[in-house]
Every structure is written in C-alpha cells, then in structure tokens.
Amino acid sequence: MAYRLSLKLFWRELKSGQLIIMFFSLVLAVATVSSISLFTDRLEKALMMETQEFLGGDLKFESNDLIEDEVYEKIQKLNLKTSEMVQFASMLSSQGNLQLASIKAVDKNYPLVGEMELQSESFNEIVKNPPRKGQVWLDRRLMDILDLQIGETVSIGEADFSVSHIIITEPDRASNSFAFAAKAIINMEDLASTNVIQPGSRVRFASLYIGEKDEILLLKNILENAKQPGDDIREATDSNDSLGKAIERSGNFLLLGGLLAVLMAGFTVGISSQKFARRHIEYVAILKSLGSTSWEIRSLYSLIFIELGIFSIFFGLILGWYTQEAFTGVLREYFPTNLPAPGFKPLWISSLTVFICLIGFVYPNLVKLTSISPLNILRREDPRKSNSSYLLSVLALSAMFVLIFVYTERLMLTTVIFFSILFVFALGFGLILSFFRTRNKLGLGANKALSLAWSELHRRKYSNSLQVLAFAMAIGLSLIAFSARTDLMSTWESTLPPDSPNNFLINITKSELNSIYSFLEENEIEKRPFYPITSSIIIKLPGSALEDPTPIDRNFNLTWSSELPENNKVISGDWFKGTPSDGLSISNEIAQRYRLSIGDEVKVFFSDQEVNTYIQNIREVNWDSFSPNFFVIGPPSMFKDSTATYISSLYVPAEKKKVISKFMMEFKTVSVLSIDAIIDRVNEIIEQVSKALEIVLGLTVFSAMLLTLATIQDGFNQRLHQSAILRTFGASTSLLQKSTAIEFAFLGLFAGLLGSILAQIGIFLLETQVFELSASFHGKIWIMGPIIGTILICTLSTLLIFSITRKNPKEIIYNT
Amino acid sequence: MIIKTCNLTKRVPSADGELVILENINLELEEGRSLAIVGPSGSGKSTLLGLLAGLDSATSGEVFLNDHPLHDLNEDERAKVRKENVAFVFQSFELLPGLTALENVMLPSELKSNPEAKERATEYLVRVGLNNRLNHYPRQLSGGEQQRVAIARAFACNAKVLFVDEPTGNLDNKTGSRISELLFEVNQESTNALVVVTHDVNLAKKCDDQVELSEGLIT
Ligand SMILES: Nc1ncnc2c1ncn2[C@@H]1O[C@H](COP(=O)(O)OP(=O)(O)O)[C@@H](O)[C@H]1O
Numbered sequence A: 001m002a003y004r005l006s007l008k009l010f011w012r013e014l015k016s017g018q019l020i021i022m023f024f025s026l027v028l029a030v031a032t033v034s035s036i037s038l039f040t041d042r043l044e045k046a047l048m049m050e051t052q053e054f055l056g057g058d059l060k061f062e063s064n065d066l067i068e069d070e071v072y073e074k075i076q077k078l079n080l081k082t083s084e085m086v087q088f089a090s091m092l093s094s095q096g097n098l099q100l101a102s103i104k105a106v107d108k109n110y111p112l113v114g115e116m117e118l119q120s121e122s123f124n125e126i127v128k129n130p131p132r133k134g135q136v137w138l139d140r141r142l143m144d145i146l147d148l149q150i151g152e153t154v155s156i157g158e159a160d161f162s163v164s165h166i167i168i169t170e171p172d173r174a175s176n177s178f179a180f181a182a183k184a185i186i187n188m189e190d191l192a193s194t195n196v197i198q199p200g201s202r203v204r205f206a207s208l209y210i211g212e213k214d215e216i217l218l219l220k221n222i223l224e225n226a227k228q229p230g231d232d233i234r235e236a237t238d239s240n241d242s243l244g245k246a247i248e249r250s251g252n253f254l255l256l257g258g259l260l261a262v263l264m265a266g267f268t269v270g271i272s273s274q275k276f277a278r279r280h281i282e283y284v285a286i287l288k289s290l291g292s293t294s295w296e297i298r299s300l301y302s303l304i305f306i307e308l309g310i311f312s313i314f315f316g317l318i319l320g321w322y323t324q325e326a327f328t329g330v331l332r333e334y335f336p337t338n339l340p341a342p343g344f345k346p347l348w349i350s351s352l353t354v355f356i357c358l359i360g361f362v363y364p365n366l367v368k369l370t371s372i373s374p375l376n377i378l379r380r381e382d383p384r385k386s387n388s389s390y391l392l393s394v395l396a397l398s399a400m401f402v403l404i405f406v407y408t409e410r411l412m413l414t415t416v417i418f419f420s421i422l423f424v425f426a427l428g429f430g431l432i433l434s435f436f437r438t439r440n441k442l443g444l445g446a447n448k449a450l451s452l453a454w455s456e457l458h459r460r461k462y463s464n465s466l467q468v469l470a471f472a473m474a475i476g477l478s479l480i481a482f483s484a485r486t487d488l489m490s491t492w493e494s495t496l497p498p499d500s501p502n503n504f505l506i507n508i509t510k511s512e513l514n515s516i517y518s519f520l521e522e523n524e525i526e527k528r529p530f531y532p533i534t535s536s537i538i539i540k541l542p543g544s545a546l547e548d549p550t551p552i553d554r555n556f557n558l559t560w561s562s563e564l565p566e567n568n569k570v571i572s573g574d575w576f577k578g579t580p581s582d583g584l585s586i587s588n589e590i591a592q593r594y595r596l597s598i599g600d601e602v603k604v605f606f607s608d609q610e611v612n613t614y615i616q617n618i619r620e621v622n623w624d625s626f627s628p629n630f631f632v633i634g635p636p637s638m639f640k641d642s643t644a645t646y647i648s649s650l651y652v653p654a655e656k657k658k659v660i661s662k663f664m665m666e667f668k669t670v671s672v673l674s675i676d677a678i679i680d681r682v683n684e685i686i687e688q689v690s691k692a693l694e695i696v697l698g699l700t701v702f703s704a705m706l707l708t709l710a711t712i713q714d715g716f717n718q719r720l721h722q723s724a725i726l727r728t729f730g731a732s733t734s735l736l737q738k739s740t741a742i743e744f745a746f747l748g749l750f751a752g753l754l755g756s757i758l759a760q761i762g763i764f765l766l767e768t769q770v771f772e773l774s775a776s777f778h779g780k781i782w783i784m785g786p787i788i789g790t791i792l793i794c795t796l797s798t799l800l801i802f803s804i805t806r807k808n809p810k811e812i813i814y815n816t
Numbered sequence B: 001m002i003i004k005t006c007n008l009t010k011r012v013p014s015a016d017g018e019l020v021i022l023e024n025i026n027l028e029l030e031e032g033r034s035l036a037i038v039g040p041s042g043s044g045k046s047t048l049l050g051l052l053a054g055l056d057s058a059t060s061g062e063v064f065l066n067d068h069p070l071h072d073l074n075e076d077e078r079a080k081v082r083k084e085n086v087a088f089v090f091q092s093f094e095l096l097p098g099l100t101a102l103e104n105v106m107l108p109s110e111l112k113s114n115p116e117a118k119e120r121a122t123e124y125l126v127r128v129g130l131n132n133r134l135n136h137y138p139r140q141l142s143g144g145e146q147q148r149v150a151i152a153r154a155f156a157c158n159a160k161v162l163f164v165d166e167p168t169g170n171l172d173n174k175t176g177s178r179i180s181e182l183l184f185e186v187n188q189e190s191t192n193a194l195v196v197v198t199h200d201v202n203l204a205k206k207c208d209d210q211v212e213l214s215e216g217l218i219t
C-alpha cells in the first residue's frame, strides 16, 4: 500500500517540479562520480595489464641461486601458473665473429602473459611458445653485429643453434640485470648442452607467476620470508614510474573534483528537502487525522526518497557512462590492448554517495516532518523550529565527513578538508552576524530602495548567512575547479620540460667514453652526465652488540659522483666534501624502507670488494624526471678500483632521429633505449586528464548553480508574499527591484570574498597534498571571487525579481 | 463616482477552454457610500474585488477608481493609484510575519515616506485596542488580534476606498462583530468609500448598497 502511494506521490512531486532540483543535483553528482571512477578504473586496469605484460607476469622473483627445495614445495601448493628462466651473459660466435650477449633460457610455459612478436624470413608472426629445441631467437642488433641471416648457425658455449627468428617485441622486457644488452632466447632444454653455466658464473634465476590476487599475496609472503641478499621480488602493481604516478595523481585529483560536486549535491538536497518538508506539513496533517501512524508516514516518505535515489542513480549512471566515453575516446588509440571493461566500483561508489546524501541531508528533515504533533500542524508551525535540529546538524556533518573520507581514503586529509569547510562556515556566519549585530531601526524602511535593502539584510541575517555560505561554496568550488584547470595543470605539465631526455644510453664501457663524447659533439647533441654503475649489496651494521647485522634485501645499481645530480635535493646531512671521510648518499625512499639514518654504519659489497662506510646524506629524488636516478650514490674515491659500465641520457630532437641509428651502428655494444613513446604517453595522459577535468569543471559549476538556485528558491515564497503585500499598498516594482538588487549584490560580494578564502585554502590543499607542488598565493582568485559573486548573484536576483513581479498581487495573495 | 465599471469581464485559460469568472459587470459607487458584495462561494467575489482595487487586470471592460482608468494603466501606474486610493483587509490577514504589529502598521506610511509613520501606527493600534501588543509578532497574536492589526494598517493607508474581503470569515461571531464595527469606523474616519465582500448578513445589511453575484453575473 505504502509502496504504491509512495510511487504515486513521487511521480506527482517530480512532475510538479518539487523534486526536480534534488533529482538533478543527485543525477549530476552520480554522473560526475561515476564518470570519474569509470575513467580512472579503466585507465588503472589498462595500465595494470600493461605493467603485467612488461614484467611478464603478476610477480617476478629473481635470484642468484635456484629456489630452495623447501620453498619450492610450498609454492607448488599454490594455485599459480609459473614460468622459469635462467639469464646469463655469454659469448656468441659465428664464422669468427664474437659478441657478448645476454641469453635467456626459457621453459615450456614461456611467455606466461602476452605474446612474442617475431620475424622469420620475410613476415612477422605472433607466437605464444618458447623456441624449439636447437633453435635460437636473436634480437636485430645481435643479427647485425654477428652478420647473421635467418637459418644460419650460431654457437653458444659448446652447443650450436639454428637462428630461426628475430625478436621484435617480447612481453617480459622488465629485467634487472641484463635488460638492455643484446639478447638471445633459447629453450631451457638446451641449456645443459651449452655447458656455459659453471659454479661461480654470474647467473640470474627468474620465476614468473600469474594467479589470483590472494594466491599472489601468499606467494609473496613465502618469498619474502625466504629472501636472501641479492634476491628481488617485483610485482606488476609496483608502479613507481612516471606513468603510474601521473595516473594515480590524476585519479586522486579527479575524485577530489567529484567530491566537490557531491558535497554541493548534499547541500542542495538538504536545502531542497527542508523546503519539501515544509510544503508537506498539511499533507502529513491529513494523513495523521485519517489515522496514519508516524511510522507509516515516515516509511511513506522514506520510500519516496529511496525512489528518488534509485532514479537518480539510474539516470546518473547513464549520463556518467556517456561522459566517461568522451574521456576515454582518445586513450583508446594509445593503449594497444583494448580498454578493459570497468569493474563494480563506479556503481557502488555512486550508490553509496547518493544514500549517504539522503541519510545525512534528507532523513533528518523527514524525521522532523513526521514527528510534528497534529496540534503543531494546525498552527502551521515551521518544522525547522522543532527541537530535533541537532539531529540534522549531527547527521549532516557526519555525512559530510564520511563522504570526504570515501573520496580521499585518507583520514588526515579528510579531517583537514572537513575542518577547512567548517572554518569557512564559522567565519561566514560570524562575519555576517557581527556585521548586522546592531539592532535594526524600527520598520521595514520601505520608503527607499537602499533602506529597504538594508533592513532586509538585517532581518534575514540568519537565513542570509545560510544563503551566503551556499553561494560561497558554489563560488569557491568553481574557483578551485577553474584554477585547477588553468594554473595547476600547467604547473604540472611543465614538470615535464620539452627537452626532457628521450633516450637512455646503457652498457657503455669506460674505453668507449671518449669516442662517444666526440660523436655527440660532432652531431651537436647536448652531452648530459655519464654515470658509472656497478651492482652492489649493502648490509647495515649493528648499532650495538645486541643487534644482528641486517642485510638490505636487494641489489643496488650504485653510482659515484662528486656532483649532486640534477633533480636531486639533499634533505638531510651534507653532500660529499671530496675528502676520504665521505660516506654514502641514499634516497629518502631507501632511508624509510630500510630504516637508515644519517651516521648509520654500513658495509658495501661490489666488484669483489667490501668497504665499511656510513650514511652521509639523504636525498630527495624526482623520479618523474626522465634522467638516470639512483637510490645509492657513493664518492668517486671509494670506487676508483671498481669495474663499471656507464649510463647516460640524451635529448635527441625529432629532426635528428637519424643520429640515433648512426650511433647504434658506431657503438654496437651500447644499448640505446628510446623513451619517446613513454613520454608521449605521459603527455597524452596529462592532456586527457585536463580534458576530463574540463568536463568535471562543467559539472561542478552546474552543481554549484543548482545549489544556489535551491537556496534562493528556499526563501522565494516568503519574498513573493512580502512583495505582493507591499505592492498592494502601492510599492512600485522599481522599488522592489532596486532593493532586491542591492541586497543580492551585497550578499554576492560577501559570498565572493568567502568563496575566495575557501578557494585559496582548497588550492593550497591540492597543491601540497595532491600535486606535490609548492604552495603559492593566487591573486587572481581574490579578484575573481567577488566579481563572479556579484555578477552571478545579481543575475540570479534579476531573474528572481522578474518572476516576482510577473504575477499580479491578487494572484500571489489568493493562490499561495 | 469613486468606483465605476463598464462591462467588466474576467476570463482565465483553463484545461477545458476559457473559464469565465466574471462577465459584463456594471456597477457604480458614489463617494461616501458603502457596498456589500454577497454571493455563494466561487461566484467571483474576490476576483471582482481584486479588479476594483487594481490588484488584477481585467480581460475586457473598463474600471475607474477615483477617475483613474485602471484598465488603461500598467502595473507600476496602478501601484501609484493604489498608494493613494486603496486600503485592503484580507480574509487571512496577510501580515508580514517578520515584522511586529507596529512595523506592519507603519508600512503604508513608510511607502508614502511619511516621517510620522511610527506615531500614526501607534495611534491606530491604540484605536483598535491593541495598545499592549505593539511589539508582538503576528504569530504571537490570535486571529482576531491579527485582523485588528490589519485594520489598523488599513487606517494607516489613509486611502480613498477601503476594500475588505470576508473580514470575519476566519473569526468567531463575537470577534467578528467587533471587527465589523471597526471597519465602519475606519471608513468614517479615514476613507471615503467601503467595498466589502461578506457572508455575514448583518454586515451586508449595514451597507448602503448590496449586489449579489452568482456564477460571475450580478443578479
Ligand atoms: N487565476 C485563476 N485561475 C483559474 N481559476 C480561477 C482563478 N482565479 C479564480 N478562479 C476561479 O474563479 C472562480 C471565482 O473565484 P473567487 O473570485 O475567488 O470566488 P469567491 O471569492 O466568490 O469565492 C472560482 O471557481 C475560482 O476557482
């Protein structure tokens, strides 16, 4: 019964326009939130797929030894698919040509994810299996250096192989040790016959795994426990690279934008439902006099709002889907794999949002509406004056807090945002109330527009402060969105300067350095620093006799330099002094992860040497920069006897692309890794995010307008009635127009100022918490806020006045 | 003639065609006289009163108030005419809830920029017997008291014609007759003519003229 009646009432109210503002603002909120989360969800998934392919599985374990039997058995019990491989460096020979190459022996499950793209004779083929026994796949460089053709024979150690294919792309490109060297792939079954692996030879054993999340987690635990120095565990989710970070930040940022729209929707439904409740007092009176209980009436109204919620979610999701399609259109071209289908997160986060809004902002008004006694109803008392007001405040504030938390997922940030909003509210209330503290003159001051406006401002100070705060929210949030679009995005974009290095040079030997220098000079390419690297293991020495020495469980590619590399900042300790007392410099990530601090004693193993030293300084490294970055740097004096290869980066402008090929011909053993594609992708994503942001900005401004409309509509009937009475006694429309315009101009100016304060706080939070930029003062906001406020509110008041004076006084007085 | 109408007609668009509310109303009222409009509910009494007072505009026909051709004036011009000529008392009082009794009564004088608004308002409130209610808000007053405030406000208008729409409809008999008395007092002291819509036979009888409306026509 209640269900049918509620549907009937819901339709009636929707058609008569009473629910329409609430409906639209909820639809907007859902559309904003769902489009953003659909977008980021699919983007993250696409990226996840890519990193999985890049790694070659969900998890990769690398070690200098075979996995111990005991651990191996434990892993066997898990429900995982595995592929094992052995990587080593060896000489390849063919008709007197010799070349050192990185060789990968793979088992029958290779490749575990993705596909190999190979070239045979004349055509390309895609395969999902390892090389046959007796065959080898080589990369093109190796073919060129050894002057080989497909079908010819090459020897590795004591075995001969027939070259069957050229490697074009392979899925597991990410590898620690030999990633960038010329590469050959053979079948594991041929490994023994080469006889190159001898005790003491440098070999990396790698295992790749794919499986369900839980299983991977179990596997990770097992491996973490068995981990030895030099072992390395990598997961596809570790996205410490620029792309991953760009996406994470844009996701955060967009969701914050969504939060703004949602908060405004919350306030809008709060205000509108209050008005709704007031209009329904008589209806409730009739129902009560017909014998309905409070409980029945409450469930009737709850049902109406649940229906409103479901409808808004439905239409919001449709709108959100299409908005999101607009975001991802361009991305599609960039991801080779199809964009994955979205998960359920967008659905539940939208639904959660709508229901938090309804419970926090609407339910208290329904409770008040239905708990009014029939006597109160007969006297047409305003439900706002019921003594359960605290319920509204408590629920609305909690809803606000919960909403912020749902979106930020960070308690600290939630608290900061929450109290910033409260602060601005308190400031707004305080300012308005103290501004109009003095007792008003007697009378309405209806003789002049200015005095009428002034006395109205005095009289309505409480409801005005609410209105001003709503305006301020709307203006402040729009300003944040605007400034994020213009200032923040451009600051962020400029963190990737146009002459960022786009090529890495890897595997350079000391003897090649001078000829590379002169090559670069001849071809007018700017020389950047060349860093020597050597593989090292670090052990933290005990601070006291009670502690055991703690090995740091990974290999470090360590460099040495007397200069602090660019994009690095020493955040504690001092940079090397060039004296024998210099220690090591580590990045703050390493310091945090392994609990290392300045002065800690460590032992470093590298190139058959070991040195006792200490942590001299801790650096902050900008990992976004496309330059070689290092976790650990040592002083040159410590490593003067170490063997090393060198690494550097180059910026090669597009018109000089040919130089790269020339370089590769001249320095055949140097690996050149072009990251143009990655840089393009990062730029593309940034651009895409700004487009998405523009749409979010549009939706936010729209929500702001709905909020403003709701607050104006709230006091509308009272104004309408008052104007009709004034007009009955001869007040001219121009008097009413002028005084309303003055009143609203003042409110707009005030709201604009408050909005500027809100925006400045908000932008500060965005800069410091989301974008990790330094905070700055935004003068433009302080000018734009009041101007936008005044103009916006004056426009709205003109519309308002128009609708007030359009009807004649008789109609207004007799029909409301 | 303080009021004169000629074929005054009011029609409104409705779902099933045009709805005729008033048709060809012709009436005249001389200065110093009072007119009662009676008739069943829905016969168009309030509509007629609104047209006579210039609160509404007719579909066709003419209406003169104190020789001002209301049918030829726009809303602002009519407002100006109302300021000098119209005092109105409504069935549901129509006081401004945010203003005290005193401030409500001050309104008409304020609109005329009369510097003695407060003194005059106090005087009229005393006149209707509310001397100890000056600073009360409408919600703190009973229906009869609120209507007396509305009457004091009508006094303050100092207008040519007092229009009254069922002034006692929301009140009990005793209060109602006190209100009726007051209305005639206002008319004698402050205005030149009275037009009253009423169901109250006694009140209607007190008036110099009576017209009866039925389905939009004078009978
Ligand atoms: N603006 C309007 N739109 C439609 N119908 C109206 C309007 N104003 C009045 N009416 C109708 O005209 C008729 C006369 O109304 P009214 O003058 O208020 O009657 P009375 O005051 O005699 O009870 C009623 O049936 C009413 O419903």
Ligand SMILES: [Mg+2]
Pocket (backbone or CB within 6 Å): B045, B046, B047
């Ligand atoms: Mg009537």
